[in-house]
Amino acid sequence: MNNKSTLPFKKWWLKWRFHLNILLVLIPLGLMPSYLKDAALFRGDTGLGEREIGLVKVGPWSITLAELRDDIPQQDGPAGYLKSINAALCLACEDQVKATYLRLGKPRNIRTAGHIFFGSPYRMGTSISIPEKTQSDALVWITMEGWDGSLHQASLPLTQVSPKTVAWLEKRGTAK
Numbered sequence: 001m002n003n004k005s006t007l008p009f010k011k012w013w014l015k016w017r018f019h020l021n022i023l024l025v026l027i028p029l030g031l032m033p034s035y036l037k038d039a040a041l042f043r044g045d046t047g048l049g050e051r052e053i054g055l056v057k058v059g060p061w062s063i064t065l066a067e068l069r070d071d072i073p074q075q076d077g078p079a080g081y082l083k084s085i086n087a088a089l090c091l092a093c094e095d096q097v098k099a100t101y102l103r104l105g106k107p108r109n110i111r112t113a114g115h116i117f118f119g120s121p122y123r124m125g126t127s128i129s130i131p132e133k134t135q136s137d138a139l140v141w142i143t144m145e146g147w148d149g150s151l152h153q154a155s156l157p158l159t160q161v162s163p164k165t166v167a168w169l170e171k172r173g174t175a176k
Contacts, residue, residue, distance in 0.1 A: 047066065050071075053066055062090045072168040100116070110143070134169055142156070
């Protein structure tokens with residue numbers, strides 16, 4: 001009796017198994033362009049990020065900044081909304097800079113300098129927190145610490161760093 005009830009499934013499987021296997025090959029092939037684009041972005045083949053912010057002079061040094069993704073900040077659980085930023089130090093200053101920090105709003109001291117960049121001097125990355133009540137005229141501060149103990153700071157308007165973030169804040173009605 002049990003054998004008769006599985007007979008229709010067995011007949012269906014024998015007829016369609018080839019087509020289902022072809023489908024299992026075609027689905028990953030359809031996702032390959034997106035995967036290859038992301039792989040090139042993370043390897044650095046397409047530059048620092050999707051949107052280049054530009055060269056910023058910080059004291060005697062300079063740093064090139066780019067948004068990893070030209071998109072709105074992404075929710076990251078209890079951490080809130082985060083925006084990923086990549087950077088590259090100038091060739092002349094790579095041996096002189098000990099640490100580079102990024103923060104939304106002016107840091108009060110070195111202990112509150114912000115999120116530290118990690119990675120090689122040629123391609124560093126960090127994510128900065130974007131609070132929901134951020135003003136559209138907020139400044140993003142870059143703090144660079146030298147091996148000699150010197151500190152240098154520069155700021156950029158958030159509209160220059162990430163125009164889509166400012167538009168997202170204004171759409172939510174939290175920016176003024």
